[in-house]
Amino acid sequence: MVTRQLPPVRDMLDQQQRGWACVWCRAWLALGSSADLGQQRVVPETGAAYLWFPRECLDKAECARRTAG
Numbered sequence: 001m002v003t004r005q006l007p008p009v010r011d012m013l014d015q016q017q018r019g020w021a022c023v024w025c026r027a028w029l030a031l032g033s034s035a036d037l038g039q040q041r042v043v044p045e046t047g048a049a050y051l052w053f054p055r056e057c058l059d060k061a062e063c064a065r066r067t068a069g
Helices: 060-068
Strands: 034-036 040-042 050-052 055-057
Antiparallel strands (some): 040 050
16 A cells, blocks of 8 residues: 555656566565555556556665665
């Protein structure tokens, strides 16, 4: 479940959109080391709608440290 507003998908790396990297700090996520934020649907101004699959680090303090630095 998303607890804060997700960053704009247009600003994310492909790895973040696919759930391979954290949406906040861009760290690579190993199996069992992340939380699923739910499937998201994007309807761009041009082009077809698509789905993306955000995930975040389980260790919020470490994620915040990486984001700040």
